[in-house]
Amino acid sequence: MTSEAAAVAPLSGLTDAEVAARVAAGQTNDVPTRAARSVSEIVRANVFTRINAILGVLFVIVASTGSLINGLFGLLIIANSAIGIIQEIRAKQTLDKLAIVGQAKPTVRRQSGTSPLPPNEVVLDDVIEIGPGDQIVVDGVILEEANLEVDESLLTGEADPIAKDAGDAVMSGSFVVAGTGAYRATKVGREAYAAKLAEEASKFTLVKSELRSGINKILRFITYLLWPAGLLTIYTQLFTTDAGWRESVLRMVGALVPMVPEGLVLMTSIAFAVGVIRLGRRQCLVNELPAIEGLARVDVVCADKTGTLTENGMRLSELKQLGDEDVSEVLAALAADDPRPNASMQAIAEAYGDSPGWTATATAPFKSATKWSGTSYGEHGNWVIGAPDVLLDPSSAAAEDAERIGAQGLRVLMLGSSDRSVDAPDAPGMVTPAALVVLEQKVRPDARETLEYFADQQVSVKVISGDNAVSVGAVAGSLGLHGETMDARRLPEDTGELADTLEEYTTFGRVRPDQKRTMVHALQSRGHTVAMTGDGVNDVLALKDADIGVAMGSGSAASRAVAQIVLLDNKFATLPYVVGEGRRVIGNIERVSNLFLTKTVYSVFLALLVGLVGLGSKLFGGDPLLFPFQPIHVTIAAWFTIGIPAFILSLAPNNERAHTGFVKRVMLAALPSGLVVGVATFISYLAAYDGQYAPAVAQTQASTGALITLLISAWWVLATVARPYEWWRVLLVVCSALAYIVIFSLPLAREWFMLDPSNMAVTSRAVLIGLVAAGLIEALWWLQGRILGEPRRLWRTS
Template sequence: TGERTEIGKIARKTEKERETETPLLKKMKKLGKRIFFAILVVSTFNFLIGVYRGYSFDFTFLASVGLAVAAIPESLPALVTMILAMGVRDMASRKAVVRRLPAVETLGSVTTICTDKTGTLTRNKMKVVKVFAGSKEYDADVVGEVDVREVRMTLLAGYICNKAIYREEDGEYIISGDPMEIALLEVAAKAGIRERDWKTIDEIPFDPAIRFMATAVEEDGIAMVYAKGAPERIIAMCSHAMVKGKPIRIDAEYLNRVAEDFASRGMRILAFAYKPADAEGFKIKEHVSDMIFLGFQCMIDPPRKESYEAVKKCKEAGVRVVMVTGDHPATALAIARELGIEGKVLTGEDVEKMSDEEFATGIGVFARVLPEHKLRIVRALQKRKEIVAVTGDGVNDAPALKAADIGVAMGSGTEVAKEASDMVIIDDNFATIVAAIEEGRKVFKKIQKVLAWTLPTNGGEGLAIFSAFLIGLALPILPIQILWINTVTALLLGTTLVFEPANELKKPTKGELLSREIVVRIGWVSLLMVLGAYFLFFSQENDVAARTAAMNTIVFFEIFYLLSARNLDKSFFAALKRKNPAILPGILAMIVLQVIVAQTQTWLQATPLSIFTWIEILAVSSLVLILSELAKLKKF
């Protein structure tokens, strides 16, 4: 009971697996620390310079605080949260429900997807197409016309070792259960095998660890044990095989070759066996050896049409696809090759014998895998610095789902799997996972755009104060003006980037949020903004007009730079083709507000400016757009 049950063991494993910190959280923490220490050092240095130059303590302290306020990108957490929330919305529209907000961006960083086969890459609509019994192969469509004992017993075994429902009521079929077991009932119905009043006296439920199930029914005082499972497991449990209605010595090597041949054609194979026993004092576990082999039922579960394109997209986007399945190795490999999944095939037994380093590279298919093998595969890939997404639907998959960078549960899966996951795929479709990765990469690019716009503009405001203290000049803008700029530009300009349609990325977003290119931008845009503000500051007749001009210069710098920051790689004109419903209203509202403030607000210590000054402001601030576009041209 309790922790000693199988559920209890899984719960302990799941608890031991710590939730991995997402790449976004790691990067944001690292970035936050760098910004904090940089601003702390500069603000402290600014205060010491002010004291050294003999400025009043109150003025120096207020200016240093103003510098910190100017430089801190206080809108960044809100903007990132908005981007992630919109990413969640977009993913939900594509049938991917995100349970943890930072997971949105993590999807964009995924380098390896460990995916199930059945129901994810394939349709999970199974149909028996071949029956092999008595050393002969039969088409499933004609088994009803075949009067061969071993064929009928193979179908009967599939009917009895079954938990699905398939019956006719009022001219309509009632179907419920596992698709594989439904397929077994359908083919049995073709052969005229219908419901009978069998008395089940004992059973061994299916367990992936033993790879078979067995059901014992009583017939005329005799216990008949029927077993169903993986071919190699059932064959190993048998000493005889039924041929032409009689048991003969089994040729295990031959039967394994036959199973391998069917599997290599992409079929899923189940083997069946039986054994009669005395019903008195019967215990099923004593009768699952020395059984009589009956035959195979071979099913097809064709790949989803969209899986072909999804795997191709993964290759183009630099994401490695690894199939992890409980199926026969040959079946799994055949489906993998059909879909374009590359790499060798290994079984769960092979994994147990190998080190993590040996199976972490060059393997495209893991077959006959148990949940504990899946967990080890995830850990081995993570050791190689891979960002791993793993799919799962069963209770046993919970530890692997929690250990993965992105745990993806199937909508049809268990609640335990969903609770351990970061994302739930409503339609169980591999293509939906790929679509979610695309959305994750767009989210990463949006966050980069916000950083590329926010940090230079905030840096320019802070540098304006610092340079004044360093050189011994008058402050070009006052602390209250800085607070005004930060508030209104974050609201009216910064939020517009949240609605920016992102361009697709062809590689995983494993790099830093601040690339070398963005760091260089921060430097020269901040410097250019300060030079422009001082140019307008010194061109005015009095301090109030000078600071009003400098304040508006900084605002218009941010407006023009916003136009360039819409696309960090392509030109401003290319960005115009991509519709952003917020950017034009945001810019217009910002311009109108600044004109009104300059004309009417005395509390900001602003004053009306001449038309000539406004033209100067526009001419100087537009330089940032021109130079940014030239920098993009130079890059290409």
């Protein structure tokens, strides 16, 4: 470090005046707490959509005819935009509040004092203290260090921790795995390395989900159908009929409006947004919205023991002396000299609080890879503390004793004296056992219930811990998690063999951080969707590479930074609610998609049939065929068979298991149902159609007959989509039917909506054709169940 740098950032940190000067100069860490759209971006994204543009153009065309009642579909533009904006802003507010609670706060050293500050209050040249598990929040230069090691794998891909000396650079986005130190901030805000990466990689993530990508595939497919159907409709209605421009334009728009699945993307966005709000009430921060969906598809949960199945805090249960020497002073000295004690050392510090005041000549921080730490005290000896099965001869009496105690689910550490300094290259060398330190962890009261939930849902749970395998197995067994336990030091290196081992065993102890990551990869290689839960720095790599990373709010800053979901209240029992919310989103959007896409399919198919018949009439001298509906007809058809029911179904409770193959499932349901509705409506219209020169009353009656057939068949699609029935689903379906009965019964409504069901022959035939179509849709529903291998149920069972 140069003398100039030292002048700007003495080890004692900046003065308040220097901080104020940097704030005034804009030299602050002005990176948003999370990647999210601003309110103005949300408004623009919900108003200026492709669907709104299409509906807007069609509305202007209808308005030019002077028939305002036919322009009612224009209200969809306002409704789509308003609902989308309101829900997304609510979700943004929820996430932003939770993000402030859950954000990592670096410890900043200033001349006025040392305290944790929000990342956006760090300024250029601030001195920031770091220890194990801390994330480097801005780029900087090391000022002081004690055995400091930094993991930069999230930035560079290099897996091995890098030792840092004074003067070395550190990059934001990396994290400390061992040792302590302090660094001076050299680049803050958007100049920092991680911020530049985040600007590209951490955009608003609502679109990055299997569900939404599936919907986009479906919409692309529909677009291919819309073009020929739309162009054919425009041509036949405007240029082959002699109905006059006003009537032709209305019929053309009546054909085009229902082709647009106007509510599908909106309902998906609402379902995600409401999910975020609901989980936010449970103190669950969703860093990436599709994680709600992803966790619902998970079939393997890899859970860390400490901090997940057990609570973070520990207490000293027993000190078992292995020699004649009293080790109380040694334990007190080790605890006092650890600048960033982990949970084990904190428990020892609480039990042995009076430090003897020894002078440390060398230190070795705890590392997940080595499983021990130590301090040399000159004439008082070299002392190490760590895993007995790492420091002891496995055949020794002390090792057997430690194994026996660990089998009871207790954590056992071995304290011993070494024959060499702890910072020697070949440390710890020859270790003489002095005592076994027995620590007790409290099992989370909700852990058993959560594990039972996953078992009921056929989700495998693998306990992966750095603790002794026997101890981990005992804790898992006490929670009712059955299966074989393995020491990870015996895990095979080959990915295929490792995957086989993971299928066979349930509990793993002495797992290194790199092994956790490899185990996640091995499970993924077998087609599993893997969730990883953890709270420590040793979990970071696995959390990052798992399909869904879940961190505890009290965990290390690094683990919270890479996880998609953070449980701010540290409750493992919140996970079932996240799974349930994901299932609600996936299951309900599948239902809603079936409704909207069935409408699009029957609209496109009806337009093609009318267009092709009209084109044939033009070529062979027949009577041109007007499209059966005006815009108001298709608008009221969508109200109670799709729009209102879809909104209710998209937000309803739904705990059905998530299924794969979203696109296949939706298209298998929507295509045949849509074809049946379209063909039935066309037959009904064709049977009642008396030609374009027929009296207006006859034309209205033919259109009404076609609408009745459409409503009956489309209503039956809703009746199948709402299954399995509960009381409120039955009520929804019944109310939908009653709404149309009321519309057809009221003279004023018939006049407004241009309906005339008075021709009993036409109406009776339309009802009969509609019932036949409903029967075909019912048969298709049962057939789809057989094709998908899913038993169909009319009523929900507990």
